[in-house]
Amino acid sequence: MLIDEYDPLKNKRLQILDENGNVNSELEPKIEKKDLIEIYKYMVLSRIADEKAFALQREGRIGTYPPLKGHEAVQIGSAFAMNKNDWLFPVYRDMGAMLVMGVPLDLIFLYWMGNENGCRFPEGTNVFPIAIPVGSQISLGMGFSWASKLKKEKAVTLISFGDGATSAIDFHDGLNFAGVFKTPTVFLCINNQWAISVPRTKQSASKTLAQKAIGYGFNGIQVDGNDILAVYAVTKEAVDRANKGDGPTLIEAVTYRMGDHTTADDASRYRSEKEIDEWRGKDPIARFKSYLGSKQIWNKNFEKETRKEAEDLVDEAVKKAEAEPPPDIEDFFKYTYAEMPWHIKEELEELKESLKE
Amino acid sequence: MAVHNIIESVNLALKEEMKRDDRVIVLGEDVGVNGGVFRATIGLLEEFGDNRVIDTPLSENGIVAGALGMAVNGLRPVAEIQFMGFVYYILNHIICHAARLRNRTRGRITAPLVIRVPYGAGIRAPEHHSESTEALFTQIPGIKVVVPSTPKDTKGLLTSAIRDPDTVIFLEPKRIYRAIKEDIPEEEYTIPLGKARMVKEGKDITVICWGAMVRVVETVSEEAEKENIDIEIIDLRTLSPLDKDTIITSVEKTGRALVVHEAPKTCGLGAEIVALINEKALLSLNAPVLRVTGQDIAVPLAKGEDYYIPSVDRILQGLKKIINF
Numbered sequence: 001m002l003i004d005e006y007d008p009l010k011n012k013r014l015q016i017l018d019e020n021g022n023v024n025s026e027l028e029p030k031i032e033k034k035d036l037i038e039i040y041k042y043m044v045l046s047r048i049a050d051e052k053a054f055a056l057q058r059e060g061r062i063g064t065y066p067p068l069k070g071h072e073a074v075q076i077g078s079a080f081a082m083n084k085n086d087w088l089f090p091v092y093r094d095m096g097a098m099l100v101m102g103v104p105l106d107l108i109f110l111y112w113m114g115n116e117n118g119c120r121f122p123e124g125t126n127v128f129p130i131a132i133p134v135g136s137q138i139s140l141g142m143g144f145s146w147a148s149k150l151k152k153e154k155a156v157t158l159i160s161f162g163d164g165a166t167s168a169i170d171f172h173d174g175l176n177f178a179g180v181f182k183t184p185t186v187f188l189c190i191n192n193q194w195a196i197s198v199p200r201t202k203q204s205a206s207k208t209l210a211q212k213a214i215g216y217g218f219n220g221i222q223v224d225g226n227d228i229l230a231v232y233a234v235t236k237e238a239v240d241r242a243n244k245g246d247g248p249t250l251i252e253a254v255t256y257r258m259g260d261h262t263t264a265d266d267a268s269r270y271r272s273e274k275e276i277d278e279w280r281g282k283d284p285i286a287r288f289k290s291y292l293g294s295k296q297i298w299n300k301n302f303e304k305e306t307r308k309e310a311e312d313l314v315d316e317a318v319k320k321a322e323a324e325p326p327p328d329i330e331d332f333f334k335y336t337y338a339e340m341p342w343h344i345k346e347e348l349e350e351l352k353e354s355l356k357e
Numbered sequence: 358m359a360v361h362n363i364i365e366s367v368n369l370a371l372k373e374e375m376k377r378d379d380r381v382i383v384l385g386e387d388v389g390v391n392g393g394v395f396r397a398t399i400g401l402l403e404e405f406g407d408n409r410v411i412d413t414p415l416s417e418n419g420i421v422a423g424a425l426g427m428a429v430n431g432l433r434p435v436a437e438i439q440f441m442g443f444v445y446y447i448l449n450h451i452i453c454h455a456a457r458l459r460n461r462t463r464g465r466i467t468a469p470l471v472i473r474v475p476y477g478a479g480i481r482a483p484e485h486h487s488e489s490t491e492a493l494f495t496q497i498p499g500i501k502v503v504v505p506s507t508p509k510d511t512k513g514l515l516t517s518a519i520r521d522p523d524t525v526i527f528l529e530p531k532r533i534y535r536a537i538k539e540d541i542p543e544e545e546y547t548i549p550l551g552k553a554r555m556v557k558e559g560k561d562i563t564v565i566c567w568g569a570m571v572r573v574v575e576t577v578s579e580e581a582e583k584e585n586i587d588i589e590i591i592d593l594r595t596l597s598p599l600d601k602d603t604i605i606t607s608v609e610k611t612g613r614a615l616v617v618h619e620a621p622k623t624c625g626l627g628a629e630i631v632a633l634i635n636e637k638a639l640l641s642l643n644a645p646v647l648r649v650t651g652q653d654i655a656v657p658l659a660k661g662e663d664y665y666i667p668s669v670d671r672i673l674q675g676l677k678k679i680i681n682f
Binding site for chain 2: 128342
């Protein structure tokens, strides 16, 4: 088993597909051709949607947005390894994983445009709304998976968060409770090296983040987060373990945030071009593309079609989100409680009245 | 009917709801084997097992985050925080998630959980065990705050809280956990949230109070009667949302009002009640509405807490200021 073998205390980091597209065939996961194509399509879609969101922000058409560029492998690879009943508690940068889990792209745009309706995912979508208070989804998601166990349901909860979140109280509580109650949880730490301007080395003196799991009584594993085969394989194993009742796993996916923290950030204030250049050479999509090339799946025509399809989906989603009428005033009030109490009714009426004048 | 005190009523409500509904789970520090530090959960572990009565690691944040996750996933958790002095760890999950999940998902995801917290001074407890910071919670839209003052109300209100579709902070006046006994119905019953209790009707002045203060105000009323002051006592029962109608109807009748609470005066719930009366019933008033409350200081330790908690004398003095205005 990868999770037992790749002990973070022994400086092991799982990589299956390296920067140059070479595959470790012993560890190569068996993924059907149609799924390989699907995975690639989601990676491309995520990148194009991300670039679009960035451009829309610059044009003033959406609000502050956290770019995901560089995270395509960890997001798509992990989400693809989950089963139908499993749940995702995403970090705010997780658009790619949310798309795989069935959140419509137009809703994601709608949310960043400042409309709460973008957070009402269709019934049957097993995705919790993104958590903005950093790390708070870790303990909350643990509670969710704890309930699955108590209800004897076969469902795993995957919780994603950044390296900065490992400093938060909820990282400790989430992992500690998960260890004690052996909850069916996969903790996916997307270590992208930067929490806004604070580097990974200033979050923790721990050599790896994966090894923190050991203190909580379960396994942690470090994986190359730009290698989608490794992310997929290790997430699948962690999900299977959780399903079998073997409890939680902490996965530390080592990757890089290629863009700014959000559209309101300027990363050039705190990190060098040289560092970004180094990571450009480890691009997750380019790597997977060469893998698909070696499988005779990728060719220039396939690329053209895939990009066209993604661009069309993104354009459609933007159109749909922008065509959404502004929310009804009552909507801001009526979901505060199951039943609107007198004072909120009064405030709503006052607001309506004030708008008439 | 059988005679029970408040802590026994908490236990009865939990037991009945756990029997009625498999989704009800009790969790917290020492709630299992030990039956809770105040024995609120005694006997539950034996009856329902350790999948439903769960001793947790010592972290209020973890308990409430865990309970919240359970609530989102279809359970009906009742979390216990041992003392109000330790409740502040949970504020992030209450404010950022529990209180707004329904709103931010436009009704798709909700958080039906109850957080039980013994609160208040008067039992000579160590530091950080005597706080009464209910107003921190009443300022948060999306949650309810409930405080019983009698055994009968405790059972009915806690039952309603567990069945409520929103997050309820259930504050228990630990000073009177065992001070009052009364006959309470054996069968299940509920008392609606958001409705105050008319403790005693009177014509001269309305006194608005809750929790452990209700009993003190009842004593005040007996003293005041000797001086021909007839008090109307309202026990709010639910601090958020407030029962506006009961308060305003009463003030319109008596023309005078006093608010009594243990919490510090500044920005305490009393301020909200005074503002409410000001907005809805100003012209009925014959005198300013006053507050007799804890002072704006840290709750003193055992040797000083009686200076802090509104006493019969302080409340009487407040009453007379209003009557003699």
